[in-house]
Amino acid sequence: MTRTDHPHLPGTHPAASTPRAVADAFDPARLTQARQLTTLTKKEVAEHIGVSPAAVGQYETGSTRPRADLIPKLADLFDVPIVFFLAGRPHGKLDASMAYFRSLRSTRSFHRDRAASYVGQIWELTYALEKHVQLPPVDLPGFSGGEIHPGTDLPTDPAAAAAALRRHWSLGTGPVTHLVRRMEAHGIVVIAPAEADPTAPSVDAFSTCRLPRPLVVLTANRADDVYRHRFTAAHELGHLILHADIAPGDHRQEREADAFAAEFLTPRASIADLLPRRMDFTRLAGLQRTWGVSVKSLIYRCRELDRISDATASRAYQRLHRLSVTPGFRPEPVSGYPGEQPVMLRQAFDLATSTTGTSLRRLAAELAWKPQRVLDLLGVADTRPVLRLV
Structure with a gap:
């Protein structure tokens, strides 16, 4: 686990939501995490955002940063808020060789x-919940x-x-x-x-x-x-x-x-x-x-x-x-x-939202995720009715 303190944490700086601010404080490890979660290759990412595979590799190693105009494209590709790519929050870095x-x-x-x-990401969710609930x-x-x-x-x-x-x-x-x-x-x-x-x-x-x-x-x-x-x-x-x-x-x-x-x-x-x-x-x-x-x-x-x-x-x-x-x-x-079914994180979330004033949106903002990602990792089904257009 690593943490790099940075003033542009999600929700703490008015400029943090701009592509320029994200590009200036880009966290290479977040791009690697997002790409691995979708199992996309660097070539596939490159094709989507209009750069070379070598450029994507350089973004992930930190030797260069993506331009500001590429940040929304990356966010769209990986279905994350643009602040997902900001440095400065706890990151559960785990190499596959460590599991x-x-x-x-x-x-x-x-x-x-x-x-x-x-x-x-499960550890990051656990860490965020532990700020509000003692596990x-x-x-x-x-x-x-x-x-x-x-x-x-x-x-x-x-x-x-x-x-x-x-x-x-x-x-x-x-x-x-x-x-x-x-x-x-x-x-x-x-x-x-x-x-x-x-x-x-x-x-x-x-x-x-x-x-x-x-x-x-x-x-x-x-x-x-x-x-x-x-x-x-x-x-x-x-x-x-x-x-x-x-x-x-x-x-x-x-x-x-x-x-x-x-x-x-x-x-x-x-x-x-x-x-x-x-x-x-x-x-x-x-x-x-x-x-x-x-x-x-x-x-x-x-x-x-x-x-x-x-x-x-x-x-x-x-x-x-x-x-x-x-x-x-x-x-x-x-x-x-x-x-035989795990409940700890789900019950911690329920307790946090019912007693500490924490909301789904606030927790998602702390993690720089979309709210649905929090629900997905907690195993909470979306109970909203589905609109089907014929």
């Missing part, structure tokens, strides 16, 4: 860049910005770390209910966009510890299934715990995050005697509902804990595939489980 992607191999670089810029303090052992026991480290072994976090959060040894809500209660910002992103189908989930608050994004691109959703949340929690100071990209890290998630959701000492030695799908379906993990994960756990053989596990997966459209085995939408 953990669940599907790293299949996620193209420009999709990772877009996701990193998206996370940056839950960060209680994540090992996180350098943690506000509770910031020096507390957990074991590096995934299973041991999962057990230690359970103790730290006083979760006991049974099922973890309302996982996403618990993560938020301990200061982790969790975002779950309501709709899949058709432009980035390979982006599954991602997280980062490199901003002042740990942040997890759970996308809807792969499957709307609460059990997969919960395991993914625990997987990303594992990254935050185990890999805060390690550069992402090692596939070993993904395996460790899976091992953390399995132990965190189904502790070996608690689940081992409950797992069948012969594949009993009725029993597995019951464990799925009780422990909040999928039958597929439970079959894997059976094999991992030597309850069944590889051959039995293989046959079980085949049978599960055939059962995947029947009640009890087909995906269950996340919308049916309120405790």
Whole structure:
């Protein structure tokens, strides 16, 4: 995160809304952020505003600034106010190499860049809300910005770390209910966009510890299934715990995050005697509902804990595939489980607007966004009726 103080902050200077003032105080990083969010290339931006791709590159590096007449064109292209490009406000700068992607191999670089810029804006929204509302303090052992026991480290072994976090959060040894809500209660910002992103189908989930608050994004691109959703949340929690100071990209890290998630959701000492030695799908379906993990994960756990053989596990997966459209085995939408849907930022916004006099327009002005962008990131649907001209 960087902040450069500048007198021309949005809404604080009468000339700040002029293209000339924006050109004089142009923030190159804002152009990069806007371009990455739209996944446009420098060539495409150049074609829209009538300059060369090299010129756009120079704008982004800061070696030159765009002319004043180009500022409205850039604002129109990226659907932002012209003051969006002003320097002087907190910027959640996050390089894509600083985030953990669940599907790293299949996620193209420009999709990772877009996701990193998206996370940056989520942090900027969080920062703006924290000016008006006190959010839950960060209680994540090992996180350098943690506000509770910031020096507390957990074991590096995934299973041991999962057990230690359970103790730290006083979760006991049974099922973890309302996982996403618990993560938020301990200061982790969790975002779950309501709709899949058709432009980035390979982006599954991602997280980062490199901003002042740990942040997890759970996308809807792969499957709307609460059990997969919960395991993914625990997987990303594992990254935050185990890999805060390690550069992402090692596939070993993904395996460790899976091992953390399995132990965190189904502790070996608690689940081992409950797992069948012969594949009993009725029993597995019951464990799925009780422990909040999928039958597929439970079959894997059976094999991992030597309850069944590889051959039995293989046959079980085949049978599960055939059962995947029947009640009890087909995906269950996340919308049916309120405790697994993030609410912290939305409730902070509601509290700020109801008690501190903050309005949507004021918050948008602080961020130099359009009001609709604030609503989009908060997951607030536009309830206005749609005028359709025939």
